Each structure stands twice: as structure tokens, then as C-alpha cells.
Amino acid sequence: MKRIAEWFAAVGAAAGRKGKRLVAIVAAVAMLGGVAGVSATAMADDQSAGDTQQTTATTETETPANTDSKDAGTDTGNKDDLAKAAATKSDDAASADTDAAASELTKQTAPAPTSTLNAQATEATNGSCVYAGTVASGLNNVCWLDMANFTAAKKRSQSMRVKLSDSLTMKFNIKYTGGRTLHSAAVPTWNKAAFGHYGYTGFPEGSKPALYQNTGSANTTSTVELADIKIVKADGSEITGNYSFMMADAESTNTNESISFTSSNKIEQVAQFPQQGDANYKNYAFGDQTFSADHKTVTGGGVSTGANPGIYLYKTKSPDTVSVTMRVNDTGEIQAAIFGVLFSNAETTVTTNNASDTFAGEVESQTYGSEQTDGVTGSNSATSKVVNMLSDTDVPEQVKFTLSSSENTNWNDYDVSFTCDGDCGEYDATPQIDTATGNRYVTVSVASEKSAHGKWVVTKKVKLDTPKIQKSISKDEVDSAATGQKDSYTLSLNVKGNTVSGTTTSGEKAKIDVVFVLDTSGSMKDGGGNSTRLKNMQNAITSDGGLSSVLFNSPDKIDAQAHVITFASDLGLDGTSVLSTKTDLDNVVNGLRANGGTHWEKGLKQVRNISTRPGATKYVVFLTDGNPGESGWSSDNNTIIWGDYNNSARSVYNASVTAGKQLAESGWNILNVGVDMPETVYVNPNVDSVGGTSSRPTDHSFTKKDGYVSPLEALTARENANKSTTVKDQLIKAYPKTTSNELAQVFKDLGQIITTTTTKSYGKVSIVDTLSDYVDPLFGYDKRSGEITSGVTVVTSDGSNVDAEVASKTYDAATRTVTVTFKDGFTLAKDVTYSVQFKVKPSDKAYETYALNKQSEKGGYTDTDNTVHQGETGTGTDSENKDGFYSNTEAHLAYSECTAVNNVAKDCVSKDNVTYQKPVLQVKTGKIQVTKNWHPDNPANDTQITFELHKDSAAGDKLGEQTVSGPSWSATFENLAPGKYVVVEKAINGYTSKSDNSTVEITRDGLWEAKTDDDNPTGQPAAADNVKTYNVAFTNARNKVNLTENSIKVKKTLAGRNWQDDDSFTFNITAKDPEDAPQPTQTEVTVSNRTTDHTAGFGVITYSAAGTYKYTVTESQNSKIAGLLYSGAEYEVTVKVAADANGALSEPTVSVKQLKDDNGKNLDSAKDVTSNVAEFTNRYVAVSSLPLTGGKSARDWLVYGGGLGLMALLAAAGYTVWRKRQLA
DSSP, X not given: OHHHHHHHHHHHHHHHHTTOOOOSOHHHHBTTTSOTTOOOOXXXXXXXXXXXXXXXXXXXXXXXXXXXXTTOOOBOSOSSOTTSOSOOOOHHHHHHHHHHHHHHHHHOOSOOOHHHHTGGGGGOSSOBEEOOSEEOTTOOOOEEEOOTTOOOOXXXXXEEEEEOSSSEEEEEEEEEEXXXXXXXXXXXXXXXXXXXXXXXXXXXXXXXXXXXXXXXXXXXXXXXXXXXXXXXXXXSOBOOOOOEEEEEESSXXXXXOEEEEEESSOEEEEEEESOTTSTTGGGEEOOOEEEOTTSSEEEXXXXXSSSEEOEEEXXXXXXXXXXXXXXXXXXXXXXXXXXXXXXXXXXXXXXXXXXXXXXXXXXXXXXXXXXXXXXXEEEEEEEOXXXXXXXXXXXXXXXXXXXXXXXXXXXXXXXXXXXXXXXXXXXXXXXXXXXTTOOEEEEEEEOTTOEEEEEEEEEEOXXXXXXXXXXXXXXXXXXXXXXXXXXXXXXXXXXXXXXXXXXXXXXXXXXXXXXXEEEOSGGGGXXXXXXXXXXXXXXXXXXXXXXXXXXXXXXXXXXXXXXXXXXXXXXXXXSOSOBOSHHHHHHHHHTOOOOSOBOHHHHHHHGGGOOOOTTOEEEEEEEESSOSBSSOSOEEXXXXXXXXXXXXXXXXXXXXXXXXXXXXXXXXXXXXXXXXXXXXXXXXXXXXXXXXXXXXXXXEESXXXXXXXXXXXHHHHHHHTTOOSSOTTOOEEEEEEEOHHHHHHHHHHHTOOSSEEEEEEEEEEEEEEEXXXXXXXXXXXXXXXXXXXXXXXXXXXXXXXXGGGEEEEEEETTTTEEEEEEOTTOBOOTTOXXXXXXXXXXXXXXXXXXXXXXXTTSOTTBOTXXXXXXXXXXXXXXXXXXXXXXXXXXXEEEEEEEEEETTEEEEEEEOOOEEXXXXXXXXXXXXXXXXXXXXXXXXXXTOEEEEEEEESSTTSOEEEEEEEETTTOOEEEEEEOSXXXXXXXXXXXXXXXXXXXXXXXXXXXXXXXXXXXXXXXTSOOOXXXXXXXEEEEEEEEEOOEEEOTTSSEEEEEEESSOOOTTXXXXXXXXXXXXXXXXXXXXXXXXXXXXXGGGXXXXXXXXXXXXXXXXXXXXXXXXXXXXTEEOOOOEEEEEEEEOBOTTOOBOOOEEEEEEEEOTTSOEEEEEEEETTOEEEEEXXXXXXXXXXXXXXXXXXXXXXXXXXXXXXXXXXXXXXXXXXXXXXX
16 A cells, blocks of 8 residues: 555655664554554564563562572562561562563663673673663663672672773772672662663673672671772773763662762762653652762662662762662661763764675774774674773863775765764764775764764665667568558667665664554444454554554664553543553553544644653654544534534634644654544645534535545645654655554554665656658647657557656657657656657658769768768667668657655656667669660661750759760669659750650659569568669651752753753752742752763752652753753652651652643643653754744844854954964
């Protein structure tokens, strides 16, 4: 149950601050109301023999506890009255004494363990110090002089030496006189002696510090004198210094007996036993004591009331001589005395918790030497011998406490604390470091006659290692991935929970005062028979293993003191009785009876009257089975039954809150336990009082109301709101729903406070991943708030659902940061791996960067730092040691180291972030293969063509180009990222380029679905480069044809005469249809006598489109030769250019038709010229033959001919003249 752990932790923490060792105390408190017979956890180690009280049978006869002395007698006389008329020491009184002794044993705090303090006894020549195993609070530990070697005869002096420490020895001469012989005796001297049962108890077996009378003559005295008392060093030199010589009655002084102490110096009283507050203190009485005028003698008279005699403890300063005179009245009466020395002294204890190294403590006085503890390791404790010091009254002794360790100890692995119990003066408890040795030390000042117990606690730190984390990435299976996400990866950011625990023990007893405020109202009788609530409570406390056993059966581990307050209609037990034994507590609890109302306030107010011990942790255990008031809180049709008088529930509740607040402010730890409580009223926990009227209640309701709680919980809330400002970790808690059966377990479990279990684990966890710009997230998120709405999950290795423990999942788009934060208070379970998982895909930048790098002949994954990164160790098989782009710029685990004490959360300390590894992811590229088809046939192999690659469109950015030649004319564009590409062919003269697939869409899915020779057997694509080929084909169709030169010819024929050397005729070709038909490179040709076969051809005609082209060929009529009749023939040349299915132009065909004859007359029908040669015939004609009509007239020809003849004659005459002159 949580209530158990929470209180357990709080109790441990509270006592731990004071260096106290908590034991299972309130564990059994919680057994109030539980099932009888429930066994609380065993709390303590077996008591040592030195802690066992020595008792003998109770009898009227005083029987010495030491039967080894032949002089030991039996006091048969009545010590109260020789006439035996007075009341005797009854068996009941003896029983009370025995119980009181047992109680006293449980009250001792911080004893010097007998195993070390008395180890010096074996080293003495005549004797040594005898130390009590336990010393009552407020007393100093005294070196009692061991008289085991006392052998002096009557009136004969015996020289004795008692070793006080390794460096000091006390010397004195002892003798006795009087009517009785003496012998040394153990303490306690008998079963009714106050000394040994109170104050100083647990003396070691075999020690005999008391000087005890033997029985003998009546009405006589015995005087023992210690003279020439000196303290010497080991070398025999005498030293002077202040110490106190202690003296006490070691038996009991009854009626007509007396004991008188005398010293050379003044005597003063130190204490009396039993002390007020001790069990059965009321059964003891103290005789009168009379001091002499100089205070050097004190005489104690006997007790004559029939009560048990108490004793006084005296001291005298550094005496030369002391003596004791013991007077008895009857032959059977015997007396005893005990002497001791009180120094300044110091000792040290080292307690280790889970230490793997060895530690030892040393206590050192510069003047009086030093003592060391044994080395301790693991979870153990060791205490040194005592260093006794004779210090001047006004000059305290400086004592140094040192903690050393074994070689190679790493002090950083341990928490080291120091406390000093006793009178240590003002000191700094922070251990100083000896730079030469690394040892820790603290120095204190011990005043005269004071004690200092330096205590080191060395605790191995509960070290929580840095969390084990792993970030990995895995490629999702392509086949199962969603469309459009075939390139997705799953990122996993893992952290393994861990919890480490360490159990520590303070090494000291817990000092706890518990006040039980118990409800004994009539309803506690509910249940019937032996199962009433009251009976269950009684059984939980008094049964074997119950609360009283836990509190008082382990006196070496817990110093408990209990008080019981009861309430019903009025206050019952007032709690002023101090219950220090199991018997005391059992008797009180078993005597409770139930009857009356439920007046909480009466019990709570009484707690303020309880006196607690200094240094004790205070607890109130408030137990009730009902709501406050005479008849409780109830309603009848929402009308409150009670009124406003003092017994009303409202008044009781308000007064209880006031009392509870006062207790909280005073530093009490409060447990409010409700057993089988009704649910009839609900109270506002934020106010100190309730009010209103019967018809209109305020701040309380008879129906459930938001924020209102039960009266017990409301009381607890008000107490919590008023905690002490000086008590750290003050515990105030309510257990409102406990059943009577559960109650036993509550208190039983709370009893486990002997140890403090510190647990550390990872809390306040956030997993943060800042994505690189090489990835894009595939999860949903609110773009305004950043809240991730889907796609980010937290899974655990044990299959547990932790969604409820996740406080938030966010994505900061600006920084690309994913953050998953767990709730405060949630810690990662040990050995459970928590994995934040989400999907990402490579970004456009990743694909494009890779592609550009490859195209630039660099490593594809070359990053901006010009480095090719590889996935770090542990990032998964798809990443580790493989090239890729980092999926994140930074990822880390933010966490705190959270500490819980006994399963109750304490604090969380933020730790440095732990950086995750960097995984990588890969991308893939495709390629475009361009092929060429020619029509109607291939050009020459050296024909070059150029292909360009553009982004998105033919007008888009040009990404590259390739110029290729035959015979394949193919090109490849490689390592292309997903995207849209257009291949463009530069124009080639004479050809028209055409492609039906020059636009290519490269998709991510297409790349990742492609299979290559590098694919692994699982079908997961492994290759990265050019994993898929996209084919583009261009068809180049010829778009120009030439009608070769001389394909259209003309031929000249002369009729009527032969060709003369200077004959020359011109022919023309003109476009006819269409008028803009392509023209030959030569549209005019000339035929001369030198022209072969008198035939000439026109030039090349180039066609760039299919069609039918018509031309007219005629002879030029300019510059005619006389006598020749020029041809008027006209020819029509038809050129046909055809195109095939690819648009390629075929060779032109030529056909020629004659339209007119040589006389220029149209033919009746066009005449096909099969030779495709246009022939023209010119005729020579004589003048007489010239036609009279038509064409040129005869007269024309005559005029032309005469003119020509005349010109010829003139030329001939001129030539003759020129020739003659030349000859002359």
C-alpha cells in the first residue's frame, strides 16, 4: 500500500538528518486495529550478552548477585525496621523493579560498545576501567574502577593500579576498617539495587567494580579509604589536571542504614537514579542527604517509606583521598559502594554502508595520544577505544577525528558525513581533506569532564549510470510501404530504463517519541465478540510481533518512548505516563474500554501537554472510527440534527482543526488513521472552520461536492498547511479508508524504518530529435500549435502501454525538432526499453544533392563539409558503417536523476543531456537512355547530334547536354533525382526531329520498386545509382532533298547552217506553280558551240517540303544572231517531292512536257518529253526566203541584211587601209 511506503520514507528521512538510526517503530503503530498475531518484521540483531540484564529471584532476603565470593552473605534482617513491623519490599515491587530495569535498558542512547570500551580491562596490571554498556540520557560515561583485584585485609593498606587508558594509570592505596569485611562484586549487586538497573547498566561479565560488605555484626560500619590518589603517565611521571572522582551507592540504603562519602575536596551531587521520567519512578523514594559545612562529606540516610530506595551519584574534583562509610543496622543487611573517574574523553565510530573499500577512524589528542578503530567495509561499524584526557577547567582539549581509507580508494564514490555526539563545542562538521593523504578530518573542542563521540558514516553512493540509449534507422519494406512512401524509413530513439538501489543504516539507534491518540468511543465496540475494532487494535499492539514488540524488543536499534491518550465524550488517559517497555504499553492498551462520543479535539489538545525528550523525533498517531461530535455528523432531509452548542459536530471539528494546526506548527509528524469510517459528510479542506446554520451549512455538505473531502482528510489538509518552518520532511498524512483488518498491515509495514533504501532512476525524460534537411517527416502535426497528432509512437520492450505517461509530443517546424516528453513523476522502469518511433523519407535535397555529387564525380553522399559520412555504430544494419546522409543534425535524451527514499519520491536532479548516435539514410537515382532512329536512312557516321536535358520543360533549366555521333548516335544522362525531365535534340540541317517520350517523370516509388543485380535476397533494393532506366527515342526524318544539277536540261539545235565559233544561246527556267517554288542555283544557262552536245543543265534545286513543283523553260530572245530564226518553244518541267510516314522526303522526280513549238505556237496537247531534255531549234534563213508576213517582214530582213552588208564592206575597207599602213 502506498501509505506504507510514503510514511516509511518520511520517517527514515527525518531521522536520517540527525544521524539517527531509525528502527521499525511506527511499523507496529500501524498495527493498531489489525489482526491479532500479525508479526512485525524482525527489527534487531540479537542482544549481546553485555546488554542482558541480570536479575535474581525476588525475595525478602537480600541476595548478592556475586556468589563467587566466599564472604558473600545473606542479609536476612528486615532492612526497613529491625522490629520487622514496617512494610516489606513486596514481590510486586520487585517485579516493578525488574520491569523498570528492562525499560531502562531500552532508553540508553549512544553507548560505547562494551566490546571496545572494556577491552582495556585485559591490559591492566591490577585493574582497568569498567564501562557500562548503556548510559542514561544526560549522563557522562564514567570509568568505573575495577576492584576485581581487591584483596586487602582489614586495616591493611593495599597498593592498587588501575589502567585508565593506554597512556594514563591511576595509583592509590586502599584499606578498609570497621565491623564488616568487604569483597569486590559485579553490578548490579542485587536485583533491587538502583545502580546497574538505572543510569548505568549493562556492565560486562566478569567485571567487579563494586566493593560489597559481607554479612556480619549488627549496628556496625565499614569504611573504605582510597589514599594517595595519583594519575601517572606511561613513563611514571605524575600529571595534574582536572577530573572528577565519582562515587555512588552500589546497593540500596534502607531504614536505619546510611552511606557517607568523604573527599579531600568538595563533593557535589551529579544525579539520582532512577531519574524522573523513568519507568516506575513513582515507586522509588530517596533518603535525606546531608552535606558538611565544607561540602567535603555527604551522608545519605535510608528510605523508611517502604518504597524502593533510589541512590545519588556524587563527584569530587581531583581528590588526594576519598572514603566511604557504610552503616548497617542488622546482621543480614549489607551495603556497597562504587568509585569511578570522569575525564574528558573522546572516541570515534566508523559506520560503512555498502562500502567496497576499507575505512578506519582515529581519535587523537595531542597530549593524551590516539586510538583507532578496526578497518570496516561492507555494511559494518567499528568503535575505537576511549582516549581519556585530563583537561584544565577553562581550556578545552582539541581532538582530531580522522577517517582513513584503503589504498586506491576513490573518495568520489562515497558520501562521507561526520557528527559529534556529546560536548563537542562549536565545530564545522564538513570534513576537511588532508592533501597529503586524502584522509578526511574534523577537529572539535572537548571541555573539561565532557565526552565527545565522533561518528563517521561512509555510504557508497547509489550511482545511476548514464542511460543506455540507441538511435537506429531501418528501411521500410518497399512492398508493404504506402504508395508515395516507398522510400520511407523508420527512426527509433531508444532509452533503457534503469533503477539502482542502496540500503543504508545510520549506525545509531532511532530516538522516537510516539503519542497514540486513540478513539475509545462506543462505536469501537462494533463488530462483536473478539472482532470489535477495539479488540483488533489491542491485538495489533500487544500480540507477538505487534507494535509493542517492534518498539521495545530491539533496544540496541531503537530508543522508543510511548504515550497513550484516549478520547471519547471526554478525555480518558492523559498520556503523561511514560511507557518505556512492552509490558507497560501492553497493559495500558489491553485495559482500554469503549464508550461515549467522538470528541477528537479532547485527544488532540492533550498532546501539547506531553513532554518529549530532547533530540527525539515526535509522532502523533491519531486513530478514529468516526466523524467528530457527540453523535457524529448526520442529516435528515438535508436538515442538520446537531445545533451550535459545544458538543456539536461543527464545534468539535473546528476545535480539532485548531489543535491539529498547533501540533503541526510545533513540528509533530502526524498520521491520521480512519478505520471503517462512515461517508456522511464532506468538508472544504481549504478553510479552518465550518459554519452556517442548520438549514444552510457553509463549507460542508451532506452530498459529494467537488473539492470537498472527508473530515479526517480536511483536518490533515489544514495541518499540512501549517507545518513547522524548522522541521524538514515533516510528515503529515491521512489514511481515511483503512479497514480494521488493513490497519495491522499498515503499521507493520511502516515498521521497516531500521534501514533507508535509496532508489535512483531516470525521470523527467524528454527525447529530442532535430531532423536534418536531408529528411522530411511523415507524421501529422498541427501547424499552429506544433502538437503531433499522428505517426509518433512510444513503444516498450515489455509491451506495456505508456501513452498515459507521455505528457506531450511536439514538432517545431522552424527548427525541425521532434520532442517527446514524459510526465513529471514518471520514471523509466528497470530493464524496460522505451522507443520513440516515427517515419521519415529522404527530402528533395537529399536526392538532388546526391545526384549532383555523382554528376560532379564526387562521392554521392558528400555533405556540405565536403565529407562523406557513415552511419555511426549501433544505428542499424541499414545505416551502421554505410555511406549516407545524416537523418538528424542532433538528437539527445534530456533526463533527471530522480531519487526515492523507501519508495517515496524525493527530488530529481537534472543531468547532462545524452547525445544519440547519428544514423544515415540512402537515396536512389535513375538514368535516361536516349536512342536515335534515322529516316529514310542513316547519315554519315561523322554526323553529330546534340541532346540537352532540361528540368520540368523544354524551356526549363538546362541540366546538361551530350553531343554524339554514329553509328549509334545514343546518349545517357545518369544519376538523376526524382523529378520531371525533358530531353531536347538540337536541330540538324536536313532533318526533322520527333519523339513521343522525350518527357520523363522519375518517381521515388519507381526508383525504390526497381530491382537490380545488387538487390539482396529479401527483395529490398540495395543498389543506389541508376537503379532504373528511362528510355527516350528520337526519330530524325530527312526534311531537305536536292534535285541534282543537270536534272533539267536544254539542248540547242541549228538548222540551215552550221555552228559558228561565236554562236551562243541562253535559256531560262522560272517557277510556275507555285510561284515561290524553290529555284535552281542557276536559273539561266548558255549553250555555245563549245558546249558538249550543245546541251546544258540547270543548277541544283533544294526542297524542304513534299509537293509538286512546276517550272517553265524557254529560250532567251535577247541578243539574237542575224539570219537565225530563234525557237519560240516552251516547256513545262514538273518536279515531284514525296514524304514517307516519318516525314522523310524522298528523291525528287522530274517530268518534262512541251507546251509550244519552236515557232511559239501552242501545241494542241502537251507533248511528253521522255528524255526530260527541252530541245530548242533555231533556223538559218536567206533573205529571199524570209517570210513576208508573220514574224519579221521581208523588208525587215532586207533592211537588216543591207545594213549588215554595208557595215561589213566598211569594215573591210578600213581594214585594208590599216593593213597597208602597217606594211608601209
